[in-house]
Amino acid sequence: MGNDKLGVFVYRTIEDLEQITQYGMKLAAKGVATPAAVLGGGLLGLEAAKAVRDLGLETHVVEFAPRLMPRQLDERAADLLREAIQGIGVQVHLSKNTRLIAGQERMSHLEFVDGSSLPAEMLVISAGILPRDELASLGGLEVGPRGGVVVDEYMRSSDPNVYAIGEVALYQGMVLALVAPGYEMAEVAVGNILGKDNSMSPVVDLSTSLKLIGIDVASFGDVFGTQAPQRAIVFEDKLKGIYKRLNVSEDGKKLLGGILVGEASDYNQLLQIYKNGITLPPEPEALIVKLAGGESAFGSVLDLPDAAVICSCESVSKGQICAAVSEAGCETLKAITKCTKAISGCGGCKPMVDDLLKGALKAMGKTVKETVCEHFPHSRQELFDIVKVKNYTRFETVIAEHGTGYGCEVCKPVLASIFASIHAETAVAQSGIQDTNDRFLANIQRNGTYSVVPRIPGGEITPEKLIAIGEVAQKYALYTKITGGQRIDLFGARLDDLPFIWEELIAAGFESGHAYGKALRTVKSCVGSTWCRFGMLDSVSFAIEVEERYKGIRAPHKIKGGVSGCIRECAEARGKDFGIIATEEGWNLYVCGNGGANPKHAVLLAEKIDSQTCLRYLDRFLMFYIKTAGPLVRTAPWLEKMEGGINYLREVIVNDSLGIGAELDVDMANLINNYQCEWKEAVENPAIRARFKHFVNSEETDENIEFVSLREQKMPRAW
Amino acid sequence: MQTLLSKYTPVTESEVKIWFKAGPIHAFPDNAGACVKYQDKQIAVFHFTAQGRWYACQNLCPHRMEMVLSRGLIGDEKGEPKVACPMHKRTFSLLTGENLNGDCGTIAVYPVKVSDGEVYIGFS
Numbered sequence: 001m002g003n004d005k006l007g008v009f010v011y012r013t014i015e016d017l018e019q020i021t022q023y024g025m026k027l028a029a030k031g032v033a034t035p036a037a038v039l040g041g042g043l044l045g046l047e048a049a050k051a052v053r054d055l056g057l058e059t060h061v062v063e064f065a066p067r068l069m070p071r072q073l074d075e076r077a078a079d080l081l082r083e084a085i086q087g088i089g090v091q092v093h094l095s096k097n098t099r100l101i102a103g104q105e106r107m108s109h110l111e112f113v114d115g116s117s118l119p120a121e122m123l124v125i126s127a128g129i130l131p132r133d134e135l136a137s138l139g140g141l142e143v144g145p146r147g148g149v150v151v152d153e154y155m156r157s158s159d160p161n162v163y164a165i166g167e168v169a170l171y172q173g174m175v176l177a178l179v180a181p182g183y184e185m186a187e188v189a190v191g192n193i194l195g196k197d198n199s200m201s202p203v204v205d206l207s208t209s210l211k212l213i214g215i216d217v218a219s220f221g222d223v224f225g226t227q228a229p230q231r232a233i234v235f236e237d238k239l240k241g242i243y244k245r246l247n248v249s250e251d252g253k254k255l256l257g258g259i260l261v262g263e264a265s266d267y268n269q270l271l272q273i274y275k276n277g278i279t280l281p282p283e284p285e286a287l288i289v290k291l292a293g294g295e296s297a298f299g300s301v302l303d304l305p306d307a308a309v310i311c312s313c314e315s316v317s318k319g320q321i322c323a324a325v326s327e328a329g330c331e332t333l334k335a336i337t338k339c340t341k342a343i344s345g346c347g348g349c350k351p352m353v354d355d356l357l358k359g360a361l362k363a364m365g366k367t368v369k370e371t372v373c374e375h376f377p378h379s380r381q382e383l384f385d386i387v388k389v390k391n392y393t394r395f396e397t398v399i400a401e402h403g404t405g406y407g408c409e410v411c412k413p414v415l416a417s418i419f420a421s422i423h424a425e426t427a428v429a430q431s432g433i434q435d436t437n438d439r440f441l442a443n444i445q446r447n448g449t450y451s452v453v454p455r456i457p458g459g460e461i462t463p464e465k466l467i468a469i470g471e472v473a474q475k476y477a478l479y480t481k482i483t484g485g486q487r488i489d490l491f492g493a494r495l496d497d498l499p500f501i502w503e504e505l506i507a508a509g510f511e512s513g514h515a516y517g518k519a520l521r522t523v524k525s526c527v528g529s530t531w532c533r534f535g536m537l538d539s540v541s542f543a544i545e546v547e548e549r550y551k552g553i554r555a556p557h558k559i560k561g562g563v564s565g566c567i568r569e570c571a572e573a574r575g576k577d578f579g580i581i582a583t584e585e586g587w588n589l590y591v592c593g594n595g596g597a598n599p600k601h602a603v604l605l606a607e608k609i610d611s612q613t614c615l616r617y618l619d620r621f622l623m624f625y626i627k628t629a630g631p632l633v634r635t636a637p638w639l640e641k642m643e644g645g646i647n648y649l650r651e652v653i654v655n656d657s658l659g660i661g662a663e664l665d666v667d668m669a670n671l672i673n674n675y676q677c678e679w680k681e682a683v684e685n686p687a688i689r690a691r692f693k694h695f696v697n698s699e700e701t702d703e704n705i706e707f708v709s710l711r712e713q714k715m716p717r718a719w
Numbered sequence: 720m721q722t723l724l725s726k727y728t729p730v731t732e733s734e735v736k737i738w739f740k741a742g743p744i745h746a747f748p749d750n751a752g753a754c755v756k757y758q759d760k761q762i763a764v765f766h767f768t769a770q771g772r773w774y775a776c777q778n779l780c781p782h783r784m785e786m787v788l789s790r791g792l793i794g795d796e797k798g799e800p801k802v803a804c805p806m807h808k809r810t811f812s813l814l815t816g817e818n819l820n821g822d823c824g825t826i827a828v829y830p831v832k833v834s835d836g837e838v839y840i841g842f843s
Binding site for chain 2: 374375395396400405406407408409411412413431432433435436437439440444446447448691694695696697698700702704
């Protein structure tokens with residue numbers, strides 16, 4: 001009622017979206033918080049709400065049911081989702097039956113059956129699917145009261161010679177708006193047309209997994225646990241916004257369905273267990289509650305039956321993938337994708353296909369090797385050992401002796417990192433094998449300019465040094481921002497300005513911050529016991545000592561650290577590759593955490609230790625990581641793949657179970673003692689300095705670099 | 720944006736009308752790239768020193784329209800010389816200009832010759 005008014009949109013085609021965006025931006029440009037509403041709290045409605053919110057409008061979601069995503073989530077899961085959505089500034093109105101879209105020519109508000117109303121100048125309707133069944137009605141086929149061609153389990157309409165599938169079909173009283181049941185319907189219909197006796201599976205596959213407004217939401221099988229006698233296992237952590245529910249059969253042996261909100265990385269494995277009827281482990285709760293340092297509760301993907309569908313986008317089974325390896329001779333993921341199309345859709349099955357590939361190769365007696373790229377038949381660790389034993393110093397020699405071809409953007413930086421770790425070589429020595437950031441000792445940004453980050457150990461800085469940074473930024477017109485690692489980033493430097501900028505920074509007492517390298521970045525600190533009334537130990541002094549100790553050290557990936565003065569953990573040290581936290585009885589050392597896309601808390605390596613012990617463990621831990629991790633593998637995934645996990649790592653580092661402690665100590669001491677600031681090296685050496693210009697044949701600068709103003713500073717002009 | 724791209728059209732050796740002198744060999748880094756200015760064009764020139772080969776292409780990466788290809792790492796894919804854009808690691812063949820790991824479209828490549836210690840780029 002009233003959906004012909006200006007400001008009311010449906011959400012169906014690209015053109016619809018363009019119109020919504022245009023209209024929404026006009027409203028947002030008015031400058032005041034303009035209210036807009038989305039009708040429908042399902043998958044699409046919530047995505048639409050996020051988009052409307054991103055346009056800058058005050059956003060409301062209106063849902064008829066008493067909870068969000070009523071088909072996929074139970075009450076507790078929906079409740080958690082509602083809180084998360086409200087957390088990003090979208091208001092949620094449940095149990096609201098819309099009576100009227102009110103207003104004159106333009107809509108002004110919504111009126112609900114319960115007498116309440118909601119001001120809204122724009123409305124996006126995303127309230128389910130209206131099947132386009134006009135043709136069926138005209139032809140006299142039976143359609144549902146709210147639309148949809150009624151079909152039986154063979155996809156036959158009321159006329160047995162007419163079939164309907166997909167979103168026009170009404171099956172078991174529902175229009176199924178998901179692609180998986182659509183595929184099954186197509187198969188069933190074709191089978192029947194060809195005279196086979198196919199029918200839909202008894203339980204329609206409504207499994208979904210997606211990142212909804214930045215929150216993982218997944219459900220599969222019998223979500224509500226109503227289709228068979230069963231019991232539910234529920235894990236909820238309101239603080240972290242995680243809810244997991246598994247519905248298992250009464251005997252605890254089969255998985256019947258489940259819901260994951262906030263953390264859904266195990267969805268694929270759970271779906272496989274459910275779909276293939278795999279017997280659950282004796283303690284199925286281990287499938288949703290990970291115990292620290294514990295082994296994965298999931299069996300191997302190799303144990304799945306051949307019929308198990310691994311890639312649901314392209315419906316590729318385990319058998320097909322294994323055959324691609326054993327019969328078609330595929331030896332890489334790329335080859336498997338080419339042969340079977342697996343992984344080419346959403347990519348969610350990639351880890352499983354990778355495991356299958358390795359398993360199948362192993363079964364054929366082929367050694368499975370993680371080589372760095374096509375140019376070397378070696379892993380990073382093997383290359384490390386080769387370079388160390390043969391004492392190689394040049395990329396050209398290593399590839400001539402142990403590889404093939406010219407090298408590439410993968411193996412060159414890997415060897416650059418290895419040379420750095422073995423010979424304490426800086427990035428200026430062999431600049432041609434460095435990634436552009438290391439080649440020019442700065443971070444490349446949009447429009448090809450660079451950002452500059454001087455080291456500020458522990459985040460402690462004098463007023464004089466702050467002024468010096470300010471003066472440099474002012475002189476070279478750089479955009480300045482405080483980083484997450486307690487330092488200052490200066491953006492928008494032209495290539496040819498970099499040596500001049502650094503000349504001044506070095507004169508003011510700064511060194512390279514290695515923000516451009518796969519190297520130690522920062523050791524973040526809280527203010528600690530010198531000032532803080534809760535502080536147990538002097539976290540700033542220790543953070544500075546640790547950062548000075550490891551500055552310039554390169555690794556398979558970037559390394560970040562943190563030191564907190566008490567268990568309140570203001571330095572967020574457990575979100576770092578190593579975190580040191582003060583207690584009444586000394587330091588606790590945590591390792592292998594990170595923030596980013598897949599946050600991990602660092603786990604305890606040793607507790608109640610003094611500073612010297614802490615540094616010794618750190619030396620060994622970092623050197624062990626540098627020597628053994630794969631390219632671009634951070635400490636958390638490195639630990640995850642380590643057989644024996646943190647207990648093994650503790651044995652190696654603390655108890656020296658491999659007898660390599662002394663060697664690790666020596667190697668680390670070599671790196672620490674041979675540190676030099678590579679920017680100082682670059683600025684003082686005319687040959688290196690000459691690399692920093694845009695053209696080899698002209699002193700001109702790149703005319704394509706353009707900036708526009710942004711809050712009294714500047715930003716690159718967008719295309 | 721399109722006008723920037725349209726400045727760059729591939730040139731084959733037989734179409735060359737002008738051999739532009741870009742500079743002496745030693746001005747170019749070994750086993751890496753550098754950028755040459757020719758009129759209003761930016762050309763990336765790469766010296767595969769170990770193989771004694773030279774290649775040239777537009778400096779403009781068509782993926783995000785940045786003038787950066789000369790700063791990319793060079794190498795080969797199954798023997799075909801390539802450059803990897805430093806921004807997002809799109810790789811391009813230096814023989815054909817083809818995008819080897821995506822659907823970015825083809826970049827313009829130019830012939831290079833070396834004579835009396837000087838590097839020349841061919842334009843039509």
